[in-house]
Amino acid sequence: MTLTVALxxxxxxxxxxxxxxxxxxxxxxxxxxxxxxxxxxxxAEVQKTFTATGNTDVLALQTLxxxxxxxxxxxxxxxxxxxxxxxxxxxATNQFLQSPIxxxxxxxxxPATLRNQVAKTENKLVYRTIYLEADGVMNQSIVVGSKVxxxxxxxxxxxxxxxxxxxxxxxxxxxxxxxxxxxxxxxxLGIVAYFVTRRIVAPVERAAIVxxxxxxxxxxxxxxxxGQDVVAALARSFNKMAQSLETQxxxxxxxxxxxxxxxxxxxxxxxxxxxxxxxxxEMLEARVEELDPKARRALDTLVSQVARFESLLAxxxxxxxxxxxxxxxxxxxxxxxxxxxxxxxxxxPLAETLGCELILKLPTRPVDADFDPRRIERVLRNLISNAIxxxxxxxxxIQVGRSKTAVAVTIKDLGVxxxxxxxxxxxxxxxxGDPSRMRTTGGTGLGLAISLEDTHLHQGWLQVTSKPNQxxxxxxxxxxxxxxIFTESPLPLGETLSxxxxx
Amino acid sequence: MQKVLVVEDELPLNQQxxxxxxxxxxxxxxxxDGGTAFLAFxxxxxxxxxxxxxxxxxxxxxxxxxxxxxSGVPIIMLxxxxxxxxxxxxxxxxxxxxxxxxxxxxxxxxARIEARLRPLRQPExxxxxxxxxVIDVLGHEVRRDGxxxxxxxxxxxxxxxxxxxxxxxxxxxDLLKKVWGYHYDADTRLVNVHVQRLRSKIEDDPDNPKxxxxxxxxxxxxxxx
Ligand SMILES: Nc1ncnc2c1ncn2[C@@H]1O[C@H](COP(=O)(O)OP(=O)(O)OP(=O)(O)O)[C@@H](O)[C@H]1O
Ligand SMILES: [Mg+2]
Numbered sequence: 001m002t003l004t005v006a007l008x009x010x011x012x013x014x015x016x017x018x019x020x021x022x023x024x025x026x027x028x029x030x031x032x033x034x035x036x037x038x039x040x041x042x043x044a045e046v047q048k049t050f051t052a053t054g055n056t057d058v059l060a061l062q063t064l065x066x067x068x069x070x071x072x073x074x075x076x077x078x079x080x081x082x083x084x085x086x087x088x089x090x091x092a093t094n095q096f097l098q099s100p101i102x103x104x105x106x107x108x109x110x111p112a113t114l115r116n117q118v119a120k121t122e123n124k125l126v127y128r129t130i131y132l133e134a135d136g137v138m139n140q141s142i143v144v145g146s147k148v149x150x151x152x153x154x155x156x157x158x159x160x161x162x163x164x165x166x167x168x169x170x171x172x173x174x175x176x177x178x179x180x181x182x183x184x185x186x187x188x189l190g191i192v193a194y195f196v197t198r199r200i201v202a203p204v205e206r207a208a209i210v211x212x213x214x215x216x217x218x219x220x221x222x223x224x225x226x227g228q229d230v231v232a233a234l235a236r237s238f239n240k241m242a243q244s245l246e247t248q249x250x251x252x253x254x255x256x257x258x259x260x261x262x263x264x265x266x267x268x269x270x271x272x273x274x275x276x277x278x279x280x281x282e283m284l285e286a287r288v289e290e291l292d293p294k295a296r297r298a299l300d301t302l303v304s305q306v307a308r309f310e311s312l313l314a315x316x317x318x319x320x321x322x323x324x325x326x327x328x329x330x331x332x333x334x335x336x337x338x339x340x341x342x343x344x345x346x347x348x349p350l351a352e353t354l355g356c357e358l359i360l361k362l363p364t365r366p367v368d369a370d371f372d373p374r375r376i377e378r379v380l381r382n383l384i385s386n387a388i389x390x391x392x393x394x395x396x397x398i399q400v401g402r403s404k405t406a407v408a409v410t411i412k413d414l415g416v417x418x419x420x421x422x423x424x425x426x427x428x429x430x431x432x433g434d435p436s437r438m439r440t441t442g443g444t445g446l447g448l449a450i451s452l453e454d455t456h457l458h459q460g461w462l463q464v465t466s467k468p469n470q471x472x473x474x475x476x477x478x479x480x481x482x483x484x485i486f487t488e489s490p491l492p493l494g495e496t497l498s499x500x501x502x503x
Numbered sequence: 504m505q506k507v508l509v510v511e512d513e514l515p516l517n518q519q520x521x522x523x524x525x526x527x528x529x530x531x532x533x534x535x536d537g538g539t540a541f542l543a544f545x546x547x548x549x550x551x552x553x554x555x556x557x558x559x560x561x562x563x564x565x566x567x568x569x570x571x572x573x574s575g576v577p578i579i580m581l582x583x584x585x586x587x588x589x590x591x592x593x594x595x596x597x598x599x600x601x602x603x604x605x606x607x608x609x610x611x612x613x614a615r616i617e618a619r620l621r622p623l624r625q626p627e628x629x630x631x632x633x634x635x636x637v638i639d640v641l642g643h644e645v646r647r648d649g650x651x652x653x654x655x656x657x658x659x660x661x662x663x664x665x666x667x668x669x670x671x672x673x674x675x676x677d678l679l680k681k682v683w684g685y686h687y688d689a690d691t692r693l694v695n696v697h698v699q700r701l702r703s704k705i706e707d708d709p710d711n712p713k714x715x716x717x718x719x720x721x722x723x724x725x726x727x728x
Contacts, residue, residue, distance in 0.1 A: 271583040275605040276516040279523055282609050286526070310605060374688075 004193045005186065012182045020178055024171045028164070032127070032142060035162045038081075039125055039144040042072055043158050050150045061153060062097050069100045072160065079163045084110065085148070088119050088155040097153045102161075104134070110143060110159050118145035118157045132161070139165040203231040207238055219246040264320040270313055278306055308443075315446035319429065322453045329372040329457045331482050336367040336376070336407050340400050343380035347388060356388050357395040367400055369407040370482045375454040379462075382447040383411045383474045390433075390472065391415035401490035406477050408491040414471040423466050427452045459483065465493050505620055506530045508549035510540045510566060511581060512558050520553065523609050529616075537561030541569045549576065551619055554598065556582045556589050564589075564596045571597030575655035577619035594696035599657045600683060601690075618684030619657075631666045634714055634728040636705060638666055647705060657682065658701045665715060665725040674722040698723055 049068050055061055065085065074081035082102035101107065109132060117126045126145050131138040143161045150156055206223060213221045222242060223235040281302050288296060321327050344360050351358050387396045391413035401408045418426065418433060425431045432445040448462075455462040458478050466472035477489040507529045511517040517533040524531035534543045537558030544552065552570060556563040567578055580593040580601040590601055599619060606612050626640040637646045643659055645652045654662065661682050665673065673681075675691040683693060698717075702709040713726045 268583045271604045272513050272516060276513065276519050278605050279516070279519040279609055283519070283523060283526070 005190045008189045009186045016178045020175045027167045031164045031167045039160045043146040082161040084159040086157045091154040093154045095153045260323045267317045312444045334373050337362045355393045359397045361399040367402045369480045379451040387411050387413035403490040406486035408477040408489045410475045410491050412473040417468045418466040504530045506549040508552045509533045511555040540566045551577045567596040633666045669725045672718045672724040
């Protein structure tokens with residue numbers, strides 16, 4: 001709006017300037033023409049008077065000059081006229097007539113260049129603009145010169161000086177009128193611009209704000225629909241769009257909620273029969289001596305498959321809890337070293353069965369940080385058991401590190417590793433590198449998906465780097481204090497291996 | 504022989520539970536309907552009730568309230584949902600403890616049952632006076648200004664534990680160990696809910712407790728008089 005007013009003001013100033021310039025020029029020009037006209041008459045008359053006189057007597061001529069010339073002086077309403085009759089220099093005759101000159105005019109007021117010009121021309125008017133001082137102000141005047149030939153006395157120059165400051169006054173008056181008019185125009189323009197802005201720009205601004213709110217998720221925000229003009233039409237279309245957006249998003253989230261509910265309900269429904277199966281299995285286990293070898297093997301299968309089923313169900317429930325946004329971390333100060341040791345010792349039996357050595361490297365100082373110990377231990381258990389399972393029986397190295405802002409654990413195996421495309425999918429739900437591979441534990445492909453959710457809950461990083469047949473390193477980095485910012489992990493993620501990370 | 508009433512609507516699970524309980528040396532009776540559970544309770548007079556939350560005709564919560572209205576018998580809830588209000592509702596209705604389906608094994612359930620049926624610890628005192636309360640440890644009775652206050656055995660145990668060490672602040676985990684018999688990760692909501700229930704019975708103003716006071720960030724202790 002200020003821009004609109006500023007531009008209009010600039011245009012006004014330009015137009016006003018141009019106007020006052022042309023009008024000024026016009027005024028001056030007419031005045032000059034008028035002056036020249038008058039001068040022409042006057043000088044012609046003077047010349048006629050001198051030509052007509054038969055007198056050759058200097059005294060009589062002087063009387064005539066004294067009679068004619070002062071008469072040319074005028075003092076009218078539209079300006080004064082002063083007069084001077086000067087003898088042209090360098091003449092042969094030595095008859096001098098006294099040169100009459102108006103009282104408030106001096107010879108030096110007449111520019112020398114003008115006098116030269118007058119001396120050289122015949123029957124022609126020559127003029128100049130000069131400034132004469134009167135009462136401390138400089139008044140613009142025009143001095144018009146012409147040659148007058150006086151018998152016996154020779155060449156004389158007649159100068160008529162017109163005060164044209166009245167033209168300047170008119171111009172000044174006009175300019176001030178223009179300026180005041182311009183100011184009023186600008187003021188009016190400002191007011192008009194203000195109302196136009198309110199009418200057009202303000203609704204657009206409001207639409208922008210509402211659009212922003214919609215984008216931020218307040219789907220019920222709408223624009224007021226008043227009137228019948230373009231603005232109202234805009235508001236109506238905008239609201240229609242917002243409405244359809246709200247309905248569609250509502251539908252989608254309803255669908256996804258239904259799906260999440262379904263997963264959650266099914267998982268819960270499965271728990272009761274699973275409990276029954278477990279208890280029945282336990283009953284059989286108590287009587288294992290009464291069974292023949294084949295039945296015993298069947299019972300073993302039953303027990304291990306029930307355990308697998310249970311862990312799948314637990315994972316499903318955990319994922320559905322994350323989907324429902326019902327997960328709350330119980331974050332408290334802890335020693336990461338202790339939690340890592342606990343996870344490692346819990347997995348020693350599995351490592352032993354697979355002939356794999358677990359090497360734990362802890363810093364001497366305690367690695368204190370804020371986290372949910374239950375969740376972080378679960379993440380570590382999954383990472384370590386993955387490393388044991390895919391580690392091809394080679395040692396698995398678990399290292400703990402700390403910096404001022406972060407704590408980290410790396411789990412490094414020298415096993416089968418992964419290709420780049422496999423690495424891209426490790427964190428996906430239900431994804432397993434080789435589904436047909438012999439499994440010793442659960443193996444649902446949900447482990448890393450849950451680990452990643454747990455890590456994000458702590459605002460941490462879970463990253464992986466791997467090379468087929470060389471091994472895999474996972475690195476978990478957590479902020480020391482919850483909400484704390486860190487830019488670097490305290491531990492490297494294996495320089496020789498290619499890196500791919502999920503943050 | 505101690506008697507356990509199993510209220511569970513899934514017949515196979517109900518049968519499995521009663522079988523296992525009988526194997527473990529209890530006298531067990533199964534009920535599958537919420538509507539008849541209370542009648543069965545009055546008839547059978549069990550020493551402990553295993554109570555499912557989702558039941559036809561009457562929810563486990565309602566059954567729990569009915570039983571609590573007449574008896575302090577230990578009640579353990581069976582629930583498939585740990586996260587929602589079920590657990591807290593059940594505890595507030597008067598259940599002493601809860602166990603999630605599927606439990607890690609029957610042995611775990613058995614341990615919980617035994618913890619509830621175990622005779623109370625050998626008392627260190629025969630009578631404790633705590634402000635307006637007179638705790639008759641031998642008679643398992645609490646009087647307030649001469650009037651008997653009806654506490655469940657668990658609530659009595661909780662009060663006695665706090666009153667026997669009047670200066671000590673008990674962490675929730677300590678109380679879970681001493682009163683409930685848990686030795687590792689248990690739900691601290693158990694303690695919170697039962698302290699609330701106890702307060703509502705013994706305090707003048709349960710919102711401004713004087714007898715069982717909260718030590719912020721730590722746990723609970725007996726009030727100083
Ligand atoms: N250290 C590793 N080396 C090679 N491959 C790995 C490693 N860790 C994970 N993977 C691959 O990522 C897949 C997904 O792992 P994730 O932990 O999510 O599931 P899982 O171990 O198969 O099952 P769950 O953990 O749910 O019991 C694994 O099946 C495996 O193919
Ligand atoms: Mg895994």
